[in-house]
Amino acid sequence: MTSIRPLTLAGLLALGLTVTGCAGYREGRGYIIDPQLSQAVSVGTDNKASVEKTLGRPTFTGQFNDNEWYYVSRTTSTYAFRAPKVIRQDVLRIRFDAAGNVTAVDRTGKEQIASIDPYNKTTPTLGRRKSFFEEFFGNIGSVGGVGTGAGGAGAPGQ
Incomplete structure (x- = not known):
């Protein structure tokens, strides 16, 4: 029985280290x-100057x-x-008029965050789908053909 206790203790220690390694954190x-x-x-x-003195430079300006x-x-x-x-998001938006005076101060939270769900990891396109061989061999004969320039028979100046 004395040999089981060190193994049990080592197992509990390993489990404890594993659990603490997966601890969450806030940022x-x-x-x-x-x-x-x-x-x-x-x-x-x-105005812009007084807002900059009070709050500092903004995170970003309007696009x-x-x-x-x-x-933000x-x-x-x-x-x-x-x-x-x-967990929390605060956005302070300050609008100015053409002269640089404050016209509005708005505050929003995380309700403005958009949730985007990608569509099956592919982008649907219009048109027909080509097979591998159509993609691979489809351009044979089109490079350097008549009227295409780049060394073709119909290139200007020949």
């Missing part, structure tokens, strides 16, 4: 939004309009080798 990314500072930005009184600034913060949780799951 925060992006801008850390301070509620007091973000509440300090007000419509009509602030089609430089007068929209976005401050995201917290994810991951367990072992699984894909990260979004």
